[in-house]
Amino acid sequence: MDDEKVLTRHLGAPGLTTVGGYEKVGGYQGLRKAIQMGPEAIVAEVKASGLRGRGGAAFPTGTKWGFLPKDVFPRYLCVNADESEPGCFKDRVLMEEFPHQLLEGVLIAAYALQVTHAFIYIRGEYRFQRELLERAAKEAYRAGYAGKGVLGTKWDCELIVHGGAGAYICGEETALLNSLEGRRGQPRLKPPFPAVKGLYGQPTVVNNVETLSNLPYIVTEGGARYAALGTEASPGTRLFCVSGHVERPGTFEVPMGKTTFRDLLELAGGVWRGRQFKAMQPGGGSMQVLGPQHLDVPLDFKAVAEAGSSLGAGALVVMDDSTCLVDVASRLVDFYRHESCGKCVPCREGTYFESELMHRLEAGIASRAELAELSDICANMEGRCFCPLGDTATWFVMSALRMFPEEFESHCGAGRCPVRAGSEVAA
Amino acid sequence: MVEADHTDALNPATLARIRQMRDLYPSPRSAVLPALWAIQDELAYLPAWSLEVVATELGLLAGDVEAVSSFYSMYFNHQPGRHQIQVCRNVSCGLRGSDELLRHLENWLGVEDGGTTTDGAFTLEGTVECLGACGGAPMMQVDRFSYENLNPERAEEVLTKIRNSEPRDLD
Numbered sequence: 229m230d231d232e233k234v235l236t237r238h239l240g241a242p243g244l245t246t247v248g249g250y251e252k253v254g255g256y257q258g259l260r261k262a263i264q265m266g267p268e269a270i271v272a273e274v275k276a277s278g279l280r281g282r283g284g285a286a287f288p289t290g291t292k293w294g295f296l297p298k299d300v301f302p303r304y305l306c307v308n309a310d311e312s313e314p315g316c317f318k319d320r321v322l323m324e325e326f327p328h329q330l331l332e333g334v335l336i337a338a339y340a341l342q343v344t345h346a347f348i349y350i351r352g353e354y355r356f357q358r359e360l361l362e363r364a365a366k367e368a369y370r371a372g373y374a375g376k377g378v379l380g381t382k383w384d385c386e387l388i389v390h391g392g393a394g395a396y397i398c399g400e401e402t403a404l405l406n407s408l409e410g411r412r413g414q415p416r417l418k419p420p421f422p423a424v425k426g427l428y429g430q431p432t433v434v435n436n437v438e439t440l441s442n443l444p445y446i447v448t449e450g451g452a453r454y455a456a457l458g459t460e461a462s463p464g465t466r467l468f469c470v471s472g473h474v475e476r477p478g479t480f481e482v483p484m485g486k487t488t489f490r491d492l493l494e495l496a497g498g499v500w501r502g503r504q505f506k507a508m509q510p511g512g513g514s515m516q517v518l519g520p521q522h523l524d525v526p527l528d529f530k531a532v533a534e535a536g537s538s539l540g541a542g543a544l545v546v547m548d549d550s551t552c553l554v555d556v557a558s559r560l561v562d563f564y565r566h567e568s569c570g571k572c573v574p575c576r577e578g579t580y581f582e583s584e585l586m587h588r589l590e591a592g593i594a595s596r597a598e599l600a601e602l603s604d605i606c607a608n609m610e611g612r613c614f615c616p617l618g619d620t621a622t623w624f625v626m627s628a629l630r631m632f633p634e635e636f637e638s639h640c641g642a643g644r645c646p647v648r649a650g651s652e653v654a655a
Numbered sequence: 656m657v658e659a660d661h662t663d664a665l666n667p668a669t670l671a672r673i674r675q676m677r678d679l680y681p682s683p684r685s686a687v688l689p690a691l692w693a694i695q696d697e698l699a700y701l702p703a704w705s706l707e708v709v710a711t712e713l714g715l716l717a718g719d720v721e722a723v724s725s726f727y728s729m730y731f732n733h734q735p736g737r738h739q740i741q742v743c744r745n746v747s748c749g750l751r752g753s754d755e756l757l758r759h760l761e762n763w764l765g766v767e768d769g770g771t772t773t774d775g776a777f778t779l780e781g782t783v784e785c786l787g788a789c790g791g792a793p794m795m796q797v798d799r800f801s802y803e804n805l806n807p808e809r810a811e812e813v814l815t816k817i818r819n820s821e822p823r824d825l826d
């Protein structure tokens with residue numbers, strides 16, 4: 229597909245990870261233009277772009293920025309680079325290949341919101357990427373794009389790269405704030421929302437890496453042009469991570485709304501080894517499973533919601549016909565059990581019971597009565613947890629149980645996995 | 656009783672880094688995670704006395720610092736192997752053979768999941784956390800680098816190279 233690209237438009241240009249290389253392709257012109265436009269005009273442009281957050285919740289970015297109370301300072305910007313959603317690796321690509329595009333986006337947002345401290349919270353496992361960003365930030369300071377008196381203006385902006393230390397929950401925005409304040413990374417009660425009372429109790433915006441990486445384009449080319457790349461309901465482009473049983477896994481930037489899951493699958497070379505498609509998980513580990521009947525659903529927020537899932541953080545995990553859905557569900561539940569922050573009972577205890585049961589089911593030693601309990605456990609979690617992690621710990625399991633009931637039932641008392649037992653192991 | 660002063664036990668550069676971090680943030684407490692990282696970079700783990708150093712430097716109680724350090728899975732309270740191997744076992748890796756890879760490495764290194772080899776070179780861990788390299792599944796992360804599209808032979812090759820080379824410089 230030769231559609232216009234936004235995030236990856238400079239792919240392959242030499243020296244992109246340095247200020248000089250990035251300037252050669254027009255880098256930091258967006259920041260210059262933004263400063264001439266002034267904060268209000270930037271916010272208006274972002275609203276016109278229709279950009280919606282790429283961190284998972286898809287909240288309109290311009291609207292979120294508009295929630296900051298007027299005249300309350302200092303305000304803070306936090307960049308969510310915690311990327312830990314199973315199946316997601318796009319923010320990593322954006323940081324490794326285009327670090328200055330991200331920094332320029334951060335600085336544009338910081339100027340629009342009139343903040344003097346922008347924090348980039350990056351997951352602990354991305355140690356190499358953290359150092360890359362630290363180096364890029366240092367360069368941006370030296371070139372006058374960050375620090376005291378940015379580009380000769382009176383505006384000061386510190387860029388602080390902050391490394392996490394291995395906790396998925398720190399991607400949740402209020403847990404991220406606690407972690408950044410030097411506390412245990414547990415979520416806070418909302419409201420108040422971060423826009424009103426965030427970091428150090430001050431108005432704060434939290435935005436995802438990909439969300440902000442779009443800003444240089446939106447400012448230089450205009451919000452309307454960005455919007456027109458996608459459809460009215462799903463404006464712009466998005467970077468999707470395709471993995472699992474495909475020939476060529478990777479990240480693909482595609483127009484929203486106009487592209488279908490089947491197109492994405494084709495970009496990734498189709499199902500591997502000539503096997504048949506069985507199921508897919510869009511959005512990352514937190515989202516509901518979809519089947520072959522959904523392959524022609526467009527990458528549109530509403531259409532995917534109607535199909536019973538979500539685009540979440542922009543991932544697509546493909547499973548071929550040798551896959552055991554009980555095995556996949558069990559892996560995901562193990563993940564949530566491990567990552568539950570322990571703050572509330574339904575999630576802390578629920579993920580424990582859920583995973584114990586899934587292990588028994590996977591091993592073929594659970595009874596049918598126990599399988600019935602699985603739905604009970606999930607029903608007691610969903611809607612009763614303090615933050616979305618607990619809810620999402622039930623979504624894949626429940627959706628897989630609904631879509632493939634016989635697969636779950638056939639495990640009961642089978643003494644082994646009846647799906648994988650027949651077929652040879654994937655590797 | 657006079658508490659032992661452990662600040663001397665740290666490399667002056669580490670201490671300087673902690674103080675620089677303390678002054679960088681609007682609130683000194685924000686420097687807890689960076690301070691713990693600085694110490695772990697030097698010592699490979701966080702002995703109890705080091706938490707007291709962080710507390711003193713940032714004006715906190717040692718208990719506050721421990722409550723934080725114990726929450727995060729990447730801070731160690733005991734000496735790990737010289738290199739940490741993490742084999743991702745989340746879905747995308749699982750679909751492409753991560754369990755077989757982990758089993759193979761357990762046998763080849765002669766350790767169980769979570770153990771350290773007798774020569775102290777490697778700590779091996781299978782993790783349920785997705786390590787953000789699903790496009791190259793199955794993968795393992797060794798220290799800060801990820802190695803992707805692995806099969807048992809390629810993983811052995813990578814680890815042999817690492818075992819035979821000096822520990823990587825941290826800067």
Ligand SMILES: Cc1cc2nc3c(=O)[nH]c(=O)nc-3n(C[C@H](O)[C@H](O)[C@H](O)COP(=O)(O)O)c2cc1C
Pocket residue numbers: 280281282283284285286287289292308309310311312313396397398399400401402434435436437439440615616617
């Ligand atoms: C358990 C959990 C984990 C999350 N992890 C991330 C993450 O790793 N990266 C991210 O950008 N957003 C993550 N989010 C969403 C954030 O809370 C927040 O909505 C997002 O950073 C806002 O940025 P955006 O509006 O630009 O999307 C997570 C949410 C939850 C509930």
Ligand code: SF4
Pocket residue numbers: 397415567568569570571572573575576613614615616617618619
């Ligand atoms: S739902 Fe889970 S992760 Fe969220 S606050 Fe409760 S225990 Fe913590």
Ligand code: FES
Pocket residue numbers: 314315316743744745746747748749784785786787788789790792794
């Ligand atoms: S599932 Fe293994 S790196 Fe993402």
